[in-house]
Amino acid sequence: MKKTLLVLIAFAFVSSFVLAQNKSEDAKAVLKVCNDWDDAYIKKDAAPLEKLLTDDYVGIDEDGAVTSKTDEINLIKTGEYIIFSVEHLDPPKIRFYGPTAIVTTHAKVKQSSKGQTATVTGRATTVCVKQGDDWKIASWHASKAGE
Numbered sequence: 615m616k617k618t619l620l621v622l623i624a625f626a627f628v629s630s631f632v633l634a635q636n637k638s639e640d641a642k643a644v645l646k647v648c649n650d651w652d653d654a655y656i657k658k659d660a661a662p663l664e665k666l667l668t669d670d671y672v673g674i675d676e677d678g679a680v681t682s683k684t685d686e687i688n689l690i691k692t693g694e695y696i697i698f699s700v701e702h703l704d705p706p707k708i709r710f711y712g713p714t715a716i717v718t719t720h721a722k723v724k725q726s727s728k729g730q731t732a733t734v735t736g737r738a739t740t741v742c743v744k745q746g747d748d749w750k751i752a753s754w755h756a757s758k759a760g761e
Contacts, residue, residue: 640749641708644715644742647749648706655697660690667751668743674755676736698724703735713744720759735759 647666654662663686673681681689689695704720717740724733741753 637710640710640715640744643749644708644717645706647742647751648717648719648740651751652697652700655690655695656699658690658693658696660687663687663690665748665750668745671751672753674753676734676756676758694728696726698726698731715742715744715749716740717742 650662651666654660654666663683667683667686669683671683671686673686675681701722702719703722706717706719709716719738719740720736721738722733722735725731735758736756737759738754738756740751742749743752744750
């Protein structure tokens with residue numbers, strides 16, 4: 615009986631360690647996807663969005679405009695929307711719900727939209743989903759906010 619109890623305790627300890635390690639690896643992968651998305655805009659390279667965004671991606675900006683994956687790719691290709699820099703004012707927060715991660719951020723973004731350059735402070739929610747072995751961005755929503 616004591617031996618069985620010790621084995622169960624050891625199993626529980628190892629399992630919690632493995633789960634924590636997997637969440638840590640998933641958190642790194644989710645942050646990488648989010649950072650790679652910003653980098654694609656900064657580098658004016660639309661190609662990474664083919665892999666980073668789900669086919670049914672939906673984005674909603676602070677003005678309520680809705681974009682699809684195709685729209686996001688075209689924004690980069692046409693130069694209609696450019697990101698020069700992203701400064702996180704708070705560390706991104708990631709919450710996991712099975713194969714879904716919700717990332718909330720507070721950042722200052724230097725950007726150009728339709729030829730108008732501005733620095734915008736805002737909050738965003740990015741929904742990432744695990745498809746196979748890869749994390750992808752399924753949805754994004756941003757709102758203007760103070761520092």
